[in-house]
Amino acid sequence: xxxxxxxxxxxxxxxxxxxxxxxxxxxxDAVVDHRxxxxxxxxxxQARRAADPFTDAELESALAHHPRIGxxxxxxxxxxxxxxxxxxxxxxxxxxxxxxxxxxVAYEEKFGRVFLIRAAGRSAEEILAxxxxxxxxxxxxxxxxxxxxxxxxxxxxxxxxxxx
Numbered sequence: 001x002x003x004x005x006x007x008x009x010x011x012x013x014x015x016x017x018x019x020x021x022x023x024x025x026x027x028x029d030a031v032v033d034h035r036x037x038x039x040x041x042x043x044x045x046q047a048r049r050a051a052d053p054f055t056d057a058e059l060e061s062a063l064a065h066h067p068r069i070g071x072x073x074x075x076x077x078x079x080x081x082x083x084x085x086x087x088x089x090x091x092x093x094x095x096x097x098x099x100x101x102x103x104x105v106a107y108e109e110k111f112g113r114v115f116l117i118r119a120a121g122r123s124a125e126e127i128l129a130x131x132x133x134x135x136x137x138x139x140x141x142x143x144x145x146x147x148x149x150x151x152x153x154x155x156x157x158x159x160x161x162x163x164x
Contacts, residue, residue: 030050
């Protein structure tokens, strides 16, 4: 939708439009409540600002909605559709599929949560390399990385939803 349309939506419709970007009430409200925006860049700046920082509880809540990298998101929700679209460019053969599966398992065993990365614009090999690098992190080192990836995903999704 165009920015003027987004600015003109009632609160409920604006929340519904933004929530698929990231299901964190505080972030959604911060983006919606600052309307009207003079430009898409102003909107994206506010979205980045509202996402910095995410609390640990917000991260856990948002991660509950994300599929494993390399696995197809299930369901017909707007968020699932966005996730499928973001991972659509991944060309994954049997070897890469197995390496992603093993990496996801190792990550989840170490950190107790799904591995999150902005997949859009990245190859499967690049994602695997980042996954291996992040497995060397401590939990304290990994939390800000997760928050940054979540912020990137939310802003990228918002940018795809609201156009000039």
